[in-house]
Amino acid sequence: MRLHNSLTGAVEEFVPLHEGQVAxxxxxxxxxxxxxxxxxxxxVFADLLRRTFEHFGYTVKQVMNITDVGHLxxxxxxxxxxxxxxxxxxxxxxxxxxxxxxxxxxFFKEDLAALHIHPAHEYPRATEHIPEMLEMIAALVKSxxxxxxxxxxxxxxxxxxxxxxxxxxxxxxLAEGASGRVEEREDxxxxxxxxxxxxxxxxxxxxxSEFGRGYPGWHIECSAMARKxxxxxxxxxxxxxxxxxxHHECEIAQSESVTGKPxxxxxxxxxxxxxxxxKMAKRAGKAYLxxxxxxxxxxGRDLRYLMLKQHYRAPLPFTLDLLDEAKRSRAGFNNFxxxxxxxxxxxxxxxxxxxxxxxxxTRFDEALHDDLNxxxxxxxxxxxxxxxxxxxxxxxxxxxxxxFLREIDQVLGILDDAASGEDLDAEIQALxxxxxxxxxxxxxxxxxxxxxxxxxxxxEIIDTPQGTRWKRID
Numbered sequence: 231m232r233l234h235n236s237l238t239g240a241v242e243e244f245v246p247l248h249e250g251q252v253a254x255x256x257x258x259x260x261x262x263x264x265x266x267x268x269x270x271x272x273x274v275f276a277d278l279l280r281r282t283f284e285h286f287g288y289t290v291k292q293v294m295n296i297t298d299v300g301h302l303x304x305x306x307x308x309x310x311x312x313x314x315x316x317x318x319x320x321x322x323x324x325x326x327x328x329x330x331x332x333x334x335x336x337f338f339k340e341d342l343a344a345l346h347i348h349p350a351h352e353y354p355r356a357t358e359h360i361p362e363m364l365e366m367i368a369a370l371v372k373s374x375x376x377x378x379x380x381x382x383x384x385x386x387x388x389x390x391x392x393x394x395x396x397x398x399x400x401x402x403x404l405a406e407g408a409s410g411r412v413e414e415r416e417d418x419x420x421x422x423x424x425x426x427x428x429x430x431x432x433x434x435x436x437x438x439s440e441f442g443r444g445y446p447g448w449h450i451e452c453s454a455m456a457r458k459x460x461x462x463x464x465x466x467x468x469x470x471x472x473x474x475x476x477h478h479e480c481e482i483a484q485s486e487s488v489t490g491k492p493x494x495x496x497x498x499x500x501x502x503x504x505x506x507x508x509k510m511a512k513r514a515g516k517a518y519l520x521x522x523x524x525x526x527x528x529x530g531r532d533l534r535y536l537m538l539k540q541h542y543r544a545p546l547p548f549t550l551d552l553l554d555e556a557k558r559s560r561a562g563f564n565n566f567x568x569x570x571x572x573x574x575x576x577x578x579x580x581x582x583x584x585x586x587x588x589x590x591x592t593r594f595d596e597a598l599h600d601d602l603n604x605x606x607x608x609x610x611x612x613x614x615x616x617x618x619x620x621x622x623x624x625x626x627x628x629x630x631x632x633x634f635l636r637e638i639d640q641v642l643g644i645l646d647d648a649a650s651g652e653d654l655d656a657e658i659q660a661l662x663x664x665x666x667x668x669x670x671x672x673x674x675x676x677x678x679x680x681x682x683x684x685x686x687x688x689x690e691i692i693d694t695p696q697g698t699r700w701k702r703i704d
Contacts, residue, residue: 381429
């Protein structure tokens with residue numbers, strides 16, 4: 231496996247900390263509102279990464295956190311500012327923030343399922359890891375990497391000279407104001423020092439600590455949860471492009487200042503999902519939700535296909551026309567597997583089919599090894615299906631073709647379930663048999679009526695020398 235490491239800016243050979251095992255940590259959602267589809271590009275990418283490692287025989291442990299406290303509204307500077315996102319939503323709706331958090335977490339997992347994203351092995355909640363955070367904060371204070379002022383605890387960036395190696399926002403750049411707006415606070419030694427623990431009596435979610443009653447900063451949460459569930463050093467940490475700074479940069483500083491060890495061996499970040507060349511965001515115009523697209527007639531796997539066909543690091547434009555195109559392309563894969571290969575005549579095996587399967591498997595695996603190059607992987611599969619159609623497989627070879635594509639789909643997750651539509655198949659076949667009988671009797675009026683009926687039900691009839699075949703259409 232060769233993967234792009236955001237820390238070095240290069241595609242490197244991946245070597246796990248423990249042979250045959252991969253520890254994956256993914257930044258999960260802040261559960262204050264339902265996630266829009268732009269957020270899910272990072273989660274589809276994380277799922278592809280996990281599925282790929284499993285495809286190549288690795289044992290994977292995947293952890294994705296749930297941020298249910300501490301994430302402030304202005305999160306693009308080292309020390310985030312504004313109001314806690316969950317608290318702001320609770321005030322707006324007049325409900326308990328815990329209630330919002332649990333409801334939105336459930337919605338998030340529903341949307342993951344709609345996109346056929348495998349559940350993570352662990353979904354640690356920030357609010358359930360306060361002791362682990364306080365332990366790390368106390369260690370940072372003791373070692374001089376953090377300081378306490380009136381119940382607030384700040385990480386001292388001057389104590390970690392390597393800050394900025396991931397994002398380019400070095401201490402020198404921050405000093406020149408490269409981070410943008412920075413809140414001036416008299417209690418901080420440096421304007422860019424960031425909070426580990428916050429003192430705010432008005433906050434709705436508070437915990438006791440040796441520093442006083444308060445709540446955690448956003449960055450310390452992931453450091454503590456990753457450490458508890460995966461250890462001091464983890465193989466891969468992923469996220470969206472907005473996580474790189476300041477969140478991931480601050481995670482590195484905290485974690486490595488506590489343990490003295492490298493926090494993450496490989497950092498991986500996906501590109502934006504864009505509308506009109508701009509990042510999709512709630513405040514920047516229309517941001518679709520998964521249930522909205524499903525109500526419009528799309529399957530979650532249509533969106534998944536759209537997100538997978540482009541390389542994960544490239545910006546991905548989104549329009550409904552592009553989603554329609556993805557839906558048609560995905561339907562082509564399903565028609566090939568469920569219908570074209572399911573209606574093959576008996577006959578001997580053809581050597582060119584076995585050759586095509588072997589070549590496609592090699593090309594597909596090589597594409598994944600090349601930094602998850604899904605564009606090349608899909609190209610290999612399209613060429614494979616064309617080769618199979620040219621060879622006109624008989625029933626045995628067709629079954630092997632389907633088995634291969636089902637195997638490959640354990641990585642891609644775009645095919646409908648194997649049992650999908652089976653109850654309808656028998657009814658459709660009965661109508662086809664009735665039409666064949668009508669054609670044999672030269673009753674073309676009945677034959678045409680049945681063809682039209684099937685078309686209305688989304689089934690296209692194809693008359694071939696080998697008999698009548700059919701496929702589903704939109």
